[in-house]
Amino acid sequence: MPFVTSATLNKRYDVIVVGSGAAGGQSAYTLSMEGARVLMLEAGRKYVPENETPMFQTPEEGPLRGAATPDKRFGFYDATINGGWEVPGEPYVQTTHAAAGRFDWWRARMLGGRTNHWGRISLRNGPYDFRAHTRDGLGFDWPLSYTDLAPYYDKVEMLVGVYGNNDGLENTPDSAPGCLLPPPKPILSDLLIAQGARRVGVPVIAGHRAVLTQKLDFNTSPARLHPGNPTAQKIIAADMQARAACIWATPCARGCSIRANYQSTTVHLPPALASGNLDIVTDAMAHEITLDRRGLASGVSFIDKTSGKECHASARVVVLAASSCESVRILLNSKTARFPQGLANSSGRVGRYLMDTVGSSLGGQIPLLESLPPLNEDGASESHVYTPWWLYQEQLAGKLGFARGYHIEFGGGKRMPGLDTLAGIEWLTGGSYGKKFKEDARRYYGSFVSFDGRGEMIPNEGSFCEIDPQLKDKWGIPVLRFHWKWSEHETRQAAHMQKTFKEIIEAMGGRVNGAVQTDGAQAIQAGGSIIHEVGGALMGRNAHSSVTNRWGQTWDVKNVFLADGAVFPSNADKNPTLTIMALAWRAADHILDLMRRKDL
């Protein structure tokens, strides 16, 4: 019985995994497929994408034409339920509300977490990203190299399905043969952007996203994913066959009922459940890791949200995959006489070096794209192409004034018209109304492009979280208090993004919409707004300067592991999800190895 309750869970498991998103899903998948008995605790409700996804719904079928509201921050149809930057009953504390010093914490209290709605952009960290400090003296190196993680990137790509090309660019790694699916053809604005970008020396290559542009290779991949394990091979081969390829319609952010993109609920959990080794308790709000007399973890205390009762589950190993900040919160709230600063915090570094991604955006209007014939440009929703960071040499030579790179994501195309599609076009029309406005709408529809920069933030002493001494959430659990600071590396980078976007728009013969921000402090979006928070329990080479070793195993308590973004020693411009999954798989392999050797 895979979905269990606090009353029906087993007496003892091999591993408790806290969280069900990218990290929890991958951990539970690897462990259960390789024979470990796993209990997953998820704070949100059970969520079934096959039944609940609003595929093909049009805006007028939802309230307010699908507009975003405080209840649904990314619009009515977004696949986030019981989530957002504010979650009712689950507050957190900001030390300032000023834009420059705030961190907004996104949570998604649902099975699968934010993998249900994420952008599916799946980029590998490159070799430089693992030795950031060695290269420029800032931040931290990772205690592992790209070559250590590369086989796991290969496996994750084969398992979840990622499209892209191997372009052989600097610090933008290729995948092993047979890992990537073919990328979708560019849409018209992609080609125009590529042409304009080339004129100003900016490369544009195929995007990498976790969307099945064709069915997965269910003949070859299973043996590469689970060598020597015919049972696991059979389960995953059957599951790969059951996933449909993309049908080039209905936005990925709503989730996908035909399982054509990656979300933990449609990709990781079904085969893990089919193994018979995974139990899941939903509505289980984990808040503390309990210890035995030897100082090892004995299990996890959680609140059953359906009854409000305090419950406990036992296991040999605990894997925290609750999201960076929630995992930190659980460690800091696991305070005992033996660990008065919280669990695994003898270094004093739990909660430190929180990072997000640097974000800055600019839009433009392109006359060449006006009044075009009808085109179906829904495609795979977004990011058929992108720009990887391209100025490594200039940066290393000190020519840019900031130390780390960014990539660019593009928007454009004749998307399904919505509330904002023809809003705010007075700057183009001179204020037309009546028949002239309808003609203008036809002319300008599909002629807009947008540029989103996504850049690396360097960890700093001013960006961290801790337990607030007073405030508790509605379950009585002490909450986090956030401190946030950008350095000039980030704000200058944001200003550089703006300058680059303007150059590309103008090279396309277009016009910038609104103001180009030359002041980086104005150009940069608030901390937490890109929802790439990582750090807080960094992995490192020794116990006094880091929280975990290179396996995500805490230095202080050997049967507690962190599988989510909390362990990232740096936050490369590459979106973190693929790296989270690769690290989680690697950590799970290590746990299995230690359990086999009776070291856990």
Add this chain to the structure above:
Amino acid sequence: MDRRTTIKWMLAVSASMPLLHQRAAGIDASTALPPVPGQGYGTDPDLTRIYHPGDLWPLLLTPVQRRTAGALCDLIIPADSASPSASAAGVVDFLAEWVSAPYPHQQADRALILAGLNWMDSEGVRRFGKDFTALEEAEQHLICDDICCEQTAQPAFTEAAKFFARYRDLTAGGYYSTAAGRKDLQYIGNVPLKSFEGPPLELLQKLGLSPDEVQRG
């Protein structure tokens, strides 16, 4: 529309909020409106059912307000040979749903829009002795021509022009997000396809583009 675009849209709306509680240049949005009676749909609504205006919260526009709202949105989006008018596409119901929604941005719009609709009628009376809806179309145009562009509006019409810009955005948003609006813009997506072929070659050639603009390693 990607999720960050949605957020940008929300921020743009919030940026327009400060003007709402000011009394300025003929638009009186200062009268405190009673709070709307409805509740929001919460953080876990059923995403797969079909909703209609009025299903979730009562629609608060009076018959007089609906009449002015309809006249103004049809002046912005009239019927033509290709597509129906805004009111025929259900935009008045949408506007009523919008201003009646128990959310902060919609409530900010409510103050602006109710005051703006009231101003349209007052301005009709002031200039021509009749409510806006009772005016000849040419007279309606004379008023709208003064407020249809924020950049060029006379100072006396600054606030009215802000109202008109917002009203036009909501009208256009409400209209083009319907089947009639999608047809008017010749949107042909949201249908399952076996493959995605990208833009046709003839179109690329016309625009001076090659299908190989994207770099390959």
